[in-house]
Amino acid sequence: MSILNNALSGAIASQAALASSSQNIANLQTKGYTRQAALLNAVAPASGSNQAGNGVIVSSLLRFSDNYKTQQLWRTASDLGAHSQTQPYLTQLETVMGNDDANLSGGIDKFFAALNAVAGVDPTSTPLRQQVVTAAGLLSQRFNSLNNVYNAQLQSVRQQRVAIVDSANSSIAAIATLNARIANANATGSNASSLIDQRDQAIDSLSSQMALEVSDQPDGTRNVSLKSGQSLVLGGVAGKLAVSGGAAQTFSLTFAGTTFDLDVTGAGGQLGGLSSYEKNTLLPMQANVAEMAKQIADKVNAQLALGKTMANNPGKPLFVYTPGSTSNMLQVASGYQTDDLAFSADGTPGDTGNLQKLVDIKNQPITITGLGSVLLSDADTQLVGKLAVDSQQNKGALDTYTTMRQQAEADWQSTSGVNQDEEAVNLVEYQNMYQANMKVMSVANALFDATLAMMG
């Protein structure tokens, strides 16, 4: 009778194999799906040396996954995230700051060209003096527009971080919930494969937002913590990230009733990338441009005060510098008139002594944090140069990490991804196996019938 039983076990096993193939084919395009296969084992005979065996058994459903490759996937997601979110900001900044029609260098050139033009024709020429005041206004506008770009970026970086924290919290909660369900499924012997896929997808999405350490537990759960060591998920327990404050955001992590403050600039992933862009590029750049605006205003105003107007009065300050102002950082003093410009050194209207000194401010050094003492005319060029290097480095890193992430995905797919041709072969072969086992049954049946006929 063992033939019939063997055939039955073969038919059942091939059905199980066909079922897993069908599941694989159904999930051909499912992101993060790990392919499965029925693991078949021969059943040893109970006793006796003449027994071939007791058929086949599906000992388990095999899940094709390589933990190293999965970890690699998460690590590259963090590295990619850290650089991918900052590149659009860097590109926007360098496009604005590098554009001849919008950059500070162009505005400074035009302002000093206007001063020089007055010296070229006559220091008392009203239209030319008007041009100086107009050019000063346009220069201020360039500073203010740039400052607005910085402020818009700061706001956007901060909003983006709030969104990241929200989305990370939902990933963290999902990982903990899935961990609990996986532990439960494993304990009750159900197939946890699709739960594991979901959880690993959640970890992948979290890892693009911050760099993670993931450790496997014997019950099938994974513990997730930040690189700096703070736990985000322990088994079925989830931590919660929080962000507070308006302009200067602070971050904290609450886990099991305890709250820690987090320095997110080193957090890696999108959160760390954005924070380090804010701290190391955007804020210093904004401060540098403010320093430029302040020193231009101070130098021009101080020199104007030393000169005399056409009516032999002391000069009035041309620029008003308002530190911290969002859209009016640098302005032309309200009600400023061409007569208020003091170009004369000795009080005679045709003298250009003070005007020459004003023109010379362009070649004077100013102090920029991070650059040191630079010529006013060269300060913007150097700032843009610094930004360009930052952006180029980030682009290079982004290219590298994009390739690494693609490679990690390919590696992962290579183990866990479904190949439709492979499944087609499996389908045909297991179908053959099923049919062969059916044939065995009919042979067993024929043998049984023959035996019965003999008895009859």
Place this chain on the structure above:
Amino acid sequence: MRIATAQYQAMMNASLAKNQTRITELTEQMANGNRIQVPSDDPVDSVRISRLKREEAAIDQYRDNIAAVKQRMTKNEGYLTNMVNDMGSGRDLLVWASDGSNAPDDLNAMVTSLNALRDSLMYTANSVDQEGRTIFSGTVTNTKPIAYNATAPVGSRYSYVGNTNDQTVVVGNGITQVANQNVKGLEKLLNQLDQTIATLSAPGVSPNDPAVRTVLSNNLDGFDSAMDLLSGKIAVLGGQQNILNTIDANHENVSLSNKMAITNIGQLDVGAAAIELNGYSTALQASYKAYSKIGNLSLFAAL
């Protein structure tokens, strides 16, 4: 290596994206002819270009200044030449007046011409430009350089109230030029002319009267020195304009080399870009072909 179906799709997507990105970049470069689209494309060269552009802006301004100053100088030269010509005819008149055979009526008749000459000289010296600024008063451009005081005694009615300060214009890095003029010294000639006119208008004035001769000969000397003064200024103006031309030519050369450098550094090599574009579009077409063939390959199709 085992290749999953999704892996082939991902590879295909990545390859299409890469080719399309490069094609877009190249098209952008070709559209505006710039090799460097954003500074990070080449930080070092974009800093060099920016510095060259700053220098170009300064040179443009210097050259504008030179053009403006030269215009002023030509105008000033014209006024001064007019005055020198007027003085020449006045001097001729006085040489004639000094002729002892002249009758008093002849001398009286010369007064009208001399009056006109005196007023014309003063008018020209007090010339203003379109914005009402005086041209020959040094840096006191809001004051007419030659003042006339009718109550003062004859011979001291005219005075120079401008100054002799220079108005300097930057025409190069560290190079300045004086752009203004003054006519200090002209008042002396005007006073002498005034004196001569007073003397010659007297009824029965005789050219042989020693007092009259002294006035006339002083005035002749005055004409000579004033003509020397103004001719000297004209000569200086000519020299200055020659210097400005030289400086301008230098600026032009530097500007040309700057522009060439900007072009060399910043301009796209269109030939190389076109070849590259061709390469990417061929690769893209090949990818399309490959996908259309291989994408259809499936064992299921054969079953």
